[in-house]
Amino acid sequence: MDNEQNKTVENFFEAANELISMENVSLVYDKGAGAVPAIDNINVNIYPGEFVCVMGPSGCGKSTLLNILAGFIPPTGGTVKLNQTEIKGIDWHRGVVFQQPPLYEWYSVRKNIAFGPMMKKVPKSKIREEVSTYLEKVGLTEFADKKVYELSGGMKQRAAIASALINNPEILLMDEPFGALDALTREQMQGLIRKIWWSSGKTIFFITHDVDEALLLATRILVMSKHPGKIIADLPVHFTKDIVTENSDDTRYTESFHQKRKHILQLINEQ
Numbered sequence: 572m573d574n575e576q577n578k579t580v581e582n583f584f585e586a587a588n589e590l591i592s593m594e595n596v597s598l599v600y601d602k603g604a605g606a607v608p609a610i611d612n613i614n615v616n617i618y619p620g621e622f623v624c625v626m627g628p629s630g631c632g633k634s635t636l637l638n639i640l641a642g643f644i645p646p647t648g649g650t651v652k653l654n655q656t657e658i659k660g661i662d663w664h665r666g667v668v669f670q671q672p673p674l675y676e677w678y679s680v681r682k683n684i685a686f687g688p689m690m691k692k693v694p695k696s697k698i699r700e701e702v703s704t705y706l707e708k709v710g711l712t713e714f715a716d717k718k719v720y721e722l723s724g725g726m727k728q729r730a731a732i733a734s735a736l737i738n739n740p741e742i743l744l745m746d747e748p749f750g751a752l753d754a755l756t757r758e759q760m761q762g763l764i765r766k767i768w769w770s771s772g773k774t775i776f777f778i779t780h781d782v783d784e785a786l787l788l789a790t791r792i793l794v795m796s797k798h799p800g801k802i803i804a805d806l807p808v809h810f811t812k813d814i815v816t817e818n819s820d821d822t823r824y825t826e827s828f829h830q831k832r833k834h835i836l837q838l839i840n841e842q
């Protein structure tokens with residue numbers, strides 16, 4: 572594996588205990604005659620506060636890995652743990668954001684965001700307060716009473732992010748969340764999720780096909796091999812931290828950015 576992670580001096584994330592540990596994780600769909608091995612022997616730890624982007628050729632098993640982390644499907648081999656406890660099914664510890672937000676179109680934005688805490692029977696006054704906080708965080712305060720079907724794609728995705736965050740998950744799992752958005756909205760959403768990540772310290776696991784998006788968001792990029800997916804590279808990335816600390820995206824025009832971009836594209840395209 573191309574593992575630059577070991578070479579970095581400044582890897583402050585690994586000072587903490589791992590939040591997620593994946594040990595020899597494999598998944599074969601439909602065991603038996605029509606067996607499809609989707610991912611094979613994945614060994615990765617994710618540390619608190621990391622922004623991990625996952626890239627790889629189409630069909631290499633990225634969504635399968637995310638679905639296992641979410642608890643939607645169990646692995647057919649190996650173990651996945653969150654805070655040392657094996658993940659068995661879905662729970663509030665992981666928040667998931669998909670490309671198509673699973674919102675209730677005929678409910679208001681406010682009601683959609685309140686849904687999780689309502690299910691958890693959080694007191695109404697507390698829900699009201701938290702919904703306001705998260706509406707503000709995602710920039711939807713003035714659209715709180717609009718019905719979801721009245722929103723643009725970007726606004727729906729903002730509502731989906733707030734709906735996931737309000738449950739205070741330990742990790743946010745995002746499956747190509749900005750893949751269906753136009754270029755300008757996509758850039759705005761990248762800025763939003765970077766800001767949320769930086770200010771909240773949340774751990775994020777984010778699938779994307781867009782190498783620039785990965786480079787501009789991640790603190791670490793995992794590259795997967797073609798089907799069945801294995802991790803073939805685990806690369807530290809500093810551009811997102813440059814952007815927040817320098818309050819400028821000049822870092823994307825540097826030689827180092829171009830080099831990393833070229834390296835990742837080669838890893839994906841030369842398989």
Ligand SMILES: Nc1ncnc2c1ncn2[C@@H]1O[C@H](COP(=O)(O)OP(=O)(O)OP(=O)(O)O)[C@@H](O)[C@H]1O
Pocket residue numbers: 600601607608609627628629630631632633634635636798
């Ligand atoms: N429910 C399923 N039953 C059988 N095979 C499946 C199922 N879901 C996915 N697969 C297969 O498993 C492999 C991995 O699929 P997966 O969707 O995880 O890949 P991906 O990397 O997320 O793809 P993409 O980049 O195109 O979204 C593919 O060969 C896919 O056809």
